[in-house]
Amino acid sequence: MTISINDTGYGIEDNSYKAAGGIEGLTKLVDTFYHYVDTLPDASIIRVMYPKDLTISKQKLAYFLSGWLGGPRLYKEHYGSISIPGIHSHMKIGTQERDAWLFCMKKAVDEQTFADSFKTYLLEQLFIPAERIRQTCALRGSEDVSDHRPHKGGDPVI
């Protein structure tokens, strides 16, 4: 029988945080994610955007995910409020960069001991802010917005 994501309870209270194994599980996930960002040739387009030393980047992402998944709001406690599209809006993040980020995250998620239903849920949820970032960057002019028109090759943009 196929598990429906709607039946899992993820997204309610701290269920997702618990499903991720709390801050310990998220720290492992984020360490694996940044390992792939750091080493995969396909991720080199985003690796160059991060600082050489990834220690703080790792901590910030793990802290953010903690609150985002219904657990303690560690990012807010340590660094204050954050808008995910806003903090990325000065960066050049188009479809390729978004997909490289999601590719590393998928490889990292696949390696964790999470329930399969939670892996699917988490990757679906992460697509939402990742795509929102891409849209915000496109609107801010970091990328040619016309690249993302649904009917490429249609009428020319005037």
Ligand code: HEM
């Ligand atoms: C769409 C592809 C994405 C790319 C290419 C990207 C890239 C980056 C880069 C280069 C930084 C700056 C790192 C630094 O200077 O320390 C950053 C920071 C951050 N990113 Fe992303 N990111 C993406 C998506 C996401 C998503 C989907 C999330 C959340 C679910 C996220 C959460 C964060 C957080 C929490 C920070 C730290 C912000 C701070 O400086 O306090 N990112 N990201």
